[in-house]
Amino acid sequence: MNGFLHELGKAPLTAKFGVVVVLLYILVALFAPLLAPFGESEVVGWEYQPWTTENWLGTDSLGRDMATRMIYGARNTIGIALLTTIIAFVVGSTAGFFAAVLQGWVDQLLSRAVDVVISIPTLIFALLLLTIFGASVTSLIGVIALIYATFVYRIARAVAMGIVVMDYVEAAQVRGEGLWWIMRKEILPNAAPPLVAEFGLRFCFVFLTISGLSFLGLGIQPPAADWGSMVRENASLITFGDLTPLIPAAAIGLLTVAVNFIVDWMLHKASGLKT
Amino acid sequence: MTETQSPLLRVENLQIEGLSEDRWKTIVKGVDLTLGKGEVLGLIGESGAGKSTIGLGAMGYVRDGCRFSSGSVHFDGIELTGADRETRRNLRSTRIAYVAQSAAASFNPAFKLINQHTEFPVRRGVMSREDAQKDAIDLYRQLQLPNPEEIGFRYPHQVSGGQLQRAMTAMAMACRPDLIIFDEPTTALDVTTQIEVLSAIRNIVEEFGTSAIYITHDLAVVAQMADRIMVLRHGAEVESADTATMLNAPQQDYTKSLWAVRSFKAAAKPAVAEGQVPVVSLRNVTAQYPGMSKPVLNDVSIDFHAGRTVAVVGESGSGKSTTARSLMGLLPPVSGNMVLNGAALAPEFRKRSKAELQAVQMIYQMADTALNPKQRIRDIIGRPMTYYRGLKGKQLTEEIRALLRDIELEPDQFINRLPSELSGGQKQRIGIARALAASPRLVICDEVTSALDQLVAEGILRLLDKLQREHDLAYMFITHDISTVRAIADEVVVMQHGRIVEQGAKAQIFTPPHAPYTDLLLSSVPEMDPGWLDRVLAERVAQSA
Numbered sequence: 165m166n167g168f169l170h171e172l173g174k175a176p177l178t179a180k181f182g183v184v185v186v187l188l189y190i191l192v193a194l195f196a197p198l199l200a201p202f203g204e205s206e207v208v209g210w211e212y213q214p215w216t217t218e219n220w221l222g223t224d225s226l227g228r229d230m231a232t233r234m235i236y237g238a239r240n241t242i243g244i245a246l247l248t249t250i251i252a253f254v255v256g257s258t259a260g261f262f263a264a265v266l267q268g269w270v271d272q273l274l275s276r277a278v279d280v281v282i283s284i285p286t287l288i289f290a291l292l293l294l295t296i297f298g299a300s301v302t303s304l305i306g307v308i309a310l311i312y313a314t315f316v317y318r319i320a321r322a323v324a325m326g327i328v329v330m331d332y333v334e335a336a337q338v339r340g341e342g343l344w345w346i347m348r349k350e351i352l353p354n355a356a357p358p359l360v361a362e363f364g365l366r367f368c369f370v371f372l373t374i375s376g377l378s379f380l381g382l383g384i385q386p387p388a389a390d391w392g393s394m395v396r397e398n399a400s401l402i403t404f405g406d407l408t409p410l411i412p413a414a415a416i417g418l419l420t421v422a423v424n425f426i427v428d429w430m431l432h433k434a435s436g437l438k439t
Numbered sequence: 440m441t442e443t444q445s446p447l448l449r450v451e452n453l454q455i456e457g458l459s460e461d462r463w464k465t466i467v468k469g470v471d472l473t474l475g476k477g478e479v480l481g482l483i484g485e486s487g488a489g490k491s492t493i494g495l496g497a498m499g500y501v502r503d504g505c506r507f508s509s510g511s512v513h514f515d516g517i518e519l520t521g522a523d524r525e526t527r528r529n530l531r532s533t534r535i536a537y538v539a540q541s542a543a544a545s546f547n548p549a550f551k552l553i554n555q556h557t558e559f560p561v562r563r564g565v566m567s568r569e570d571a572q573k574d575a576i577d578l579y580r581q582l583q584l585p586n587p588e589e590i591g592f593r594y595p596h597q598v599s600g601g602q603l604q605r606a607m608t609a610m611a612m613a614c615r616p617d618l619i620i621f622d623e624p625t626t627a628l629d630v631t632t633q634i635e636v637l638s639a640i641r642n643i644v645e646e647f648g649t650s651a652i653y654i655t656h657d658l659a660v661v662a663q664m665a666d667r668i669m670v671l672r673h674g675a676e677v678e679s680a681d682t683a684t685m686l687n688a689p690q691q692d693y694t695k696s697l698w699a700v701r702s703f704k705a706a707a708k709p710a711v712a713e714g715q716v717p718v719v720s721l722r723n724v725t726a727q728y729p730g731m732s733k734p735v736l737n738d739v740s741i742d743f744h745a746g747r748t749v750a751v752v753g754e755s756g757s758g759k760s761t762t763a764r765s766l767m768g769l770l771p772p773v774s775g776n777m778v779l780n781g782a783a784l785a786p787e788f789r790k791r792s793k794a795e796l797q798a799v800q801m802i803y804q805m806a807d808t809a810l811n812p813k814q815r816i817r818d819i820i821g822r823p824m825t826y827y828r829g830l831k832g833k834q835l836t837e838e839i840r841a842l843l844r845d846i847e848l849e850p851d852q853f854i855n856r857l858p859s860e861l862s863g864g865q866k867q868r869i870g871i872a873r874a875l876a877a878s879p880r881l882v883i884c885d886e887v888t889s890a891l892d893q894l895v896a897e898g899i900l901r902l903l904d905k906l907q908r909e910h911d912l913a914y915m916f917i918t919h920d921i922s923t924v925r926a927i928a929d930e931v932v933v934m935q936h937g938r939i940v941e942q943g944a945k946a947q948i949f950t951p952p953h954a955p956y957t958d959l960l961l962s963s964v965p966e967m968d969p970g971w972l973d974r975v976l977a978e979r980v981a982q983s984a
Contacts, residue, residue: 331809335873338767338788339823340796353813 175429182425189419193238200232205387212401215408222408225397230408233389237412240390241378242419244305245371251309252370253363256316261347261355263317264324275321278314286311286373291382299382304374312370319362323355357430364427368420375416391416447617447650448474448497453510453520455492455501455674467492468675469510474618477648481665481682483655483697485892486863489674490654494620497652498535499527515617532559536611540623542603546595553591556610565614578609581646582639601632605639612643619644621653625660629754629919630963637663637965638976656892658697659965662686663972670694682969696894698967703897705904705927708747710944716781717742718880718913719766719799723775726765734773735761737938741915743881746907748914750928750945752921752960758937759917763883766915767801780880797827800874804886806866810858816843816869817854823876839876845909846872846902864895868902875906881913888923900927921964925949933957 172183192199201220202208205228213223221230263271281289290307297303327333333350341350377383378392386393391412398409455467467489474480482490495501499512499519512519514535519527531537539545547555557571566574572591579587582605595603604624611619624640625633641664644651653664661668662682669679670693678691689695720743726736736758743749751759764770766777768788777784779798785791800823803809810819820839824830830838840850846868858866867887874882884903888896904927907914918924924931924945931948933941933956941954953961962975 330811331803331805332811334769335801335803335809338769338796338801339826339877340788340791340793341826349814350811354811 171433178425179429182422182429185418185422186426189238189242189422192235193242196235196239200229200235202229202232204232204236204389206232212398212406214406221411222406224394225400230394230398230411233394234391234412234415236389237391237394238415240384240388241371241374241392241416244301244384244390245367245374248305248308248374249312249363249367249370251305252312252366253316253359255309256313257320257352257355257359258347259313260317260320260322261324261351262343263321264328265343265346265351271321274317278317281311281314282318287376290373290377291380294377294382299385301384304377304383308370308373308377312366316359316362316366320355320359323358324351327351327354357433361427361431364423364430368423372416372420446473447476447478447515448472449511449513450493450497451511451513453493453496453512454508455489455496456506456508457492457502458504463506463508465508466505466674467496468673470671470674470676472669472676472679474650474652476617476650478667479644479651479653479665481653481655481661481668482671483658483661483668484671484677485656485894487673488671490656490671491622492674493671494622494652494654495537497618497620498531498537529563532611532616533563533565533614534616535618535620536614536616537620538604538607538611538622538624540626542607542624543595543600545607546603548595551592551594552598552606552610556591556606556613559610560613563614571613575609575613578612578643579606581643582606582609583635584609599632601628601636604628604636608636608640608643612647612649615647616649618650618652621651621664623655626655626657630921630965631754631959633660633965634963634972634975637972640664641972657965658686659967659971662967662969663965670697686967686969703900703926705748705900708929711744711747715744717778718745718780719743719784720778721762721766721775722778724762724765724772724777725774726761726770726772728770735770735937736765736772737936738775739765739934739937739939740775741932741939741942743913743915745880745913746911747929748907748916748927749930749932750916750918750924751932751934752918752924753934753940754919754960756936757934759919759934760885761937762934763801763885763915763917766799766881766883793827797877798880799883800877800879800881801883801885802867802870802874802887805890806858806863806870809870810866810873812858814857815854816856816858819858819869820872820876823873827877842872842876845875845906862895863891864898867891867895867899871899871902871906875910878910879912881915883915883917885917886919887916889918889920896923903927921961933960 172180207227208229209219209223209227211223211225211227213219215222219229219231221234224230224233259274263274290311293307294303297307328351333346336346336350374383375392378390379396383392384390394412395409401409450470450472452469452471453467454465454469456463457466470493472480482493484490492502492505496507497512499522501507507520510520514530517526517530546552553572553575556575557568560566560571561568575591576587579590584590584602584605590598590602598606608624621640625636628636637660653661655661665682667679667681668685670677672693677693678689689698721739721741724736724739725734727734739762741749751762753759761770765772768786768791771786777786779795784795788796817839820842821835824835824838839854843850843853848865848868858869861869888899891899900923903914906912916927928945930943931945932939933948933954935956940956941948948957965971
């Protein structure tokens with residue numbers, strides 16, 4: 165942890181900004197019930213009330229407090245996106261390392277299967293699967309994780325391919341080490357920097373996809389608050405010159421920018437460039 | 440060598456700084472040198488001595504992240520340190536040329552040799568394309584390239600390494616420059632190829648009266664090439680003198696230590712007792728890569744005895760490393776068999792038992808890629824101990840510390856380091872320790888000293904010799920360096936084209952008469968005598984006549 169703080173001290177301003185923003189989001193998500201003035205789906209007044217001291221950001225199309233829903237939205241949107249990304253990475257990189265170490269028909273089989281999935285546009289494929297499995301949170305996480313695992317697979321495999329040809333992997337193989345050891349101890353530590361950087365990037369994509377799906381009505385289901393559907397539900401306000409629906413959109417945008425700043429910094433460090 | 444003229448190149452108090460971890464560090468600390476017309480200066484030193492940096496500096500050029508901090512580089516009346524890009528660019532190739540260590544990496548693989556050759560003379564307006572082509576073919580002929588008429592119309596990957604290096608020298612000559620910088624032009628080549636390139640370079644430099652700076656770490660090579668030698672260390676001059684003086688009467692201790700490097704010789708061991716069972720034997724092993732029509736190893740039989748070293752020598756592609764790969768079970772033989780302690784050894788490593796795997800260990804050439812950069816020394820050395828010998832906890836730590844002391848590294852200081860925190864020689868020591876940690880019977884040393892500076896390599900050889908005596912190890916020592924073979928081998932196996940050309944006790948191999956290939960190999964090894972190259976070439980002409 166000290167090492168990280170030390171590194172952060174030397175990081176460029178953009179990365180510091182990114183870290184602060186992300187930490188802020190995480191705090192808000194964790195302490196949502198304490199921070200929010202009202203309940204998540206509590207109706208507190210008339211529809212579309214303007215900003216007041218009581219309802220900081222007014223109310224939404226059903227008369228629920230916008231500020232409260234923004235705070236709870238952080239919880240749902242970020243939490244689900246994070247979980248999905250983690251699953252995608254565990255599945256994708258395990259399969260990728262597996263293919264890189266074993267090669268041959270295992271690699272062929274996995275890679276071609278992944279090619280097939282990737283060839284279908286992400287959003288359409290997600291919509292299709294969600295219509296089949298129903299739009300629950302579980303199937304949402306499962307479907308998005310599966311789709312994004314394919315992208316992770318390709319990167320993990322490519323990175324691991326460069327590592328398995330190293331003498332130290334060969335040395336471990338002829339020592340008699342098992343597949344699991346080689347993947348975990350020899351490949352993973354060396355593949356970690358690019359994968360971590362990729363994690364940040366993919367998190368943004370997952371996040372945006374979930375928001376997009378919610379906007380289309382197939383993502384996180386009401387009455388749970390999430391930023392994607394908040395934009396949709398209140399979109400008509402824009403025609404009256406009210407900027408409230410843009411606030412959840414801005415929250416999505418800000419997080420995306422912040423995560424990307426951090427990712428840039430990590431990519432930079434992983435590539436070993438000085439400037 | 441006309442001393443009366445003003446020198447072609449005069450470098451005065453040259454200082455070059457490099458940016459390292461946000462701080463400027465001086466890497467060349469005030470070097471002076473002068474180079475007359477037609478003179479060849481040899482720059483010699485270990486890696487990191489600043490040889491290449493000075494070589495580039497003589498062209499008025501520094502690498503990215505470096506800068507001239509003071510001093511001057513005067514080339515024929517032009518000051519180069521502060522010169523603008525245009526001035527420097529106009530000088531390069533027309534008046535100053537550079538021959539890099541790796542011709543393969545320096546040629547553009549997408550263009551034919553002759554088109555790359557003629558680019559400069561044509562663009563600088565020195566000659567027309569037709570004349571430049573004719574001239575290129577002339578140069579190819581003078582550099583003794585085969586088929587000079589048509590070799591230029593090949594792509595870089597279609598000619599051999601030695602030919603490419605000569606083509607690059609020809610290219611440097613294209614505009615008849617006044618000065619050529621040769622940066623380790625033969626280091627990556629086999630000895631038998633090196634000798635051709637050396638004689639070609641020397642002839643053409645003499646012919647055109649070109650001045651040259653010849654950078655190398657190989658004393659014997661520089662003795663053939665240079666009129667004067669300058670020894671460098673840590674970016675500063677140790678001493679400089681003309682070649683004969685420098686070789687016969689070096690003044691400084693450092694120079695003397697460089698000169699004395701080749702003195703190490705392992706003590707002779709008694710002959711193998713009659714009827715002693717070898718630790719490992721290869722019997723008539725023939726191996727082939729899948730999908731290739733010809734075998735890469737042909738009928739190879741070698742016995743490895745405990746406490747003895749078998750040196751396997753040959754050029755690149757001779758099958759030395761392939762033999763090791765077969766032995767390790769990485770390339771199972773298609774015929775013949777392998778024996779461990781009198782019992783058959785499974786051809787493929789996946790089918791070998793733990794005890795069989797443990798018995799044969801390997802030390803790799805490049806310690807950089809052989810050690811996992813993310814593992815600490817404790818884990819790198821400790822893992823084979825845990826895996827093969829079941830050591831754990833305190834006992835394991837004790838054993839790791841004992842082994843580190845064995846390889847002459849202070850345990851407290853090194854046990855928790857990462858490979859990136861070690862020097863090249865220390866990394867190789869860890870590579871040795873990892874092999875020893877398994878308590879093997881046979882250790883395969885694959886060119887373990889070729890990536891190291893001579894003084895460091897010497898230390899490694901001494902260590903290997905000590906460990907062999909302590910643990911009664913059998914060594915298979917793969918190398919292309921004959922002086923290393925002389926130093927530590929008990930038996931020698933000479934390989935060419937995947938076959939064994941000659942094998943036997945060291946004394947027997949090194950005393951004439953040799954097999955013709957052994958003779959070629961041995962006579963191609965440069966000696967520290969300035970007249971060596973002429974003598975060898977004369978002998979070869981006499982033989983073929």
